[in-house]
Amino acid sequence: MSTSHLTDKINQALAQGRKAVMPYLPAGYPTKDAFWKHIQDLDAAGADIIEIGVPFSDPVADGPVVEQAALHCLEQGVTLGWILEELTRRRSTIRAGIVLMGYMNPFLQYGIPKLARDAEQAGVNGLIIADLPLEENVEIRNILQKHGIALIPLVGLNSSMERLSLHAEKASGFVYFVSVMGTTGVRDALPEELREALLQARQTFSIPLALGFGLHSPTQLQGVESAVDGVVMGSALIRHLEATGKVGDFLSPWMIP
């Protein structure tokens, strides 16, 4: 498997004249069974990459909606082992690229070499580890790479050119740009300085750039669309699911040029 699988997925969406859509849902939300039904629905609705949240008890980069959802999943006994086992059984029925998004400690306790092997077998294409910065990621990135799994970098409004360049040297899959200075969770408006920061990141990375954190409406993207290849929606999707009990109709407004 190549780490460019995620890049290909985003490029395919762009070739269709739209941004890649990348929904995020915590594993096991709202129930262990319903979760996989929702993943199938998101896939059928055209999700290009699905981010599966690996619940952690202390998610410091997440806002209240994702945190509460993650704690709810933990109460139901969701573990990384369960996620990988279930995914292994179901992966052939899911067209979208799959990324696991979580925090360092559950991955570390699973064992990084075992994680790389099992994740490859489960058809995982990438990992996002919210509390693993550049300085600490070399060993893990190398192990994952041998198994064709991309370690997706998170960058943000305060990432210097120097740090962007360091990330760009090693990054594969896509780069995840955090739209706000803060945690996950919807915002009414995105910061004014976002466009310039995105353009700077755009120039630095050769791989696609996805925007996430704080997104609840495609209209928020006005003025920055040209700098973005994909969009990630988490809290807004969870709220939609809580309000309507389904996810399939969530993606269509995001199929934007």
Place this chain on the structure above:
Amino acid sequence: MKKGYFGDFGGRFAPELLMPPLLELEEAMGRIMAGEAFQRELTELLTHFVGRPTALYHCANLSREVGFGVWLKREDLAHTGAHKINNTVGQALLAKHMGKTKLVAETGAGQHGVATATAAALLGLECIVYMGAEDVVRQAHNVQRMELLGATVRPVESGSRTLKDAINAAMRHWIAEQAATHYCLGSAVGPHPFPLLVRELQAVIGREALAQFRERTGKLPDRVVACVGGGSNAIGMFHAFVPHEQVALIGVEAAGDGSPGCCHSATLSTGTPGVLHGTMTKLLQTPEGQILPSHSLAPGLDYPGVGPEHAHLQALGRAEYVCVTDDQALAGFMRLTRSEGILPALESSHALAHVLSLSGTLPATTDVIVCLSGRGDKDLEIVRQALAKRDG
């Protein structure tokens, strides 16, 4: 050795958005804090505002009772009543020199919150303190003190509603408000450079204790004992003694009610390595890496992690870490109060309880220094309830 590590422990496991302020802080430690002018200013504040050096007190009554020499390093006599003020005055001064206008902090027992609010008032900085909702109730008196000092106290309702959740909330706040804000972390935990920064600011405790004991006795103590939650008073006390290998270093953790499988806070004694709050250390966690809730009668010890340098000292065998239960700590509290007329914090009572457990087992020539990290006024309600429960 990798940057920011103590052996296998430490590091900087923080969201990318926190890396710029962490790098900025590390740079400021080298550029500002290491400078002579800053050190002079800090010493001035420690002397005339904090009240340093704190006394090294020989407990004549208690020594007679246990059969060896017991000494107390009296951090309870520092301004605001605990060692926490050494750290907050230093960090607030550094923040001010860095051009920051706000401090954000977390607090468990409330002592760090009070100390941060105090330093902020002194240096004209805005102050926001996150505190687990459960601790807000347990330490209402300290909440009132913080508010009187001009701080805003924000109760944290998520998770176990204790110290670890307050740290999560404070880190989230810092991510969002980093330009004008310094995160005044309250213990020797967190991502690099915090464990180093807090250690450096608390090392004054051990430096003074070593010099004072030598001056009084002409020798080194045999044992140095301190309670360990996050471990800032202990690492501050131990640091000067680490090179003196003949001095035994003993950290005392909280074992809660002591029953197997109960929530407790004895991280080094019963935990396993993992990553929490930006650092690789020992943690109370499930095999899947979820952080377990902790419990202690002493709110300041109620934390499922520990400073990475302690994990390193344990791995090296340079320090030993033992456990004390809530009941033993309560007995320690009562014993010091009655024997010496000093009300210790429940946190420090754990260290005392360990020393009391050695009664009659050590040669009379043995000298033990206990870090009395804080005073017990804040804990009177907890003590009253615990005594009522114990006595039926």
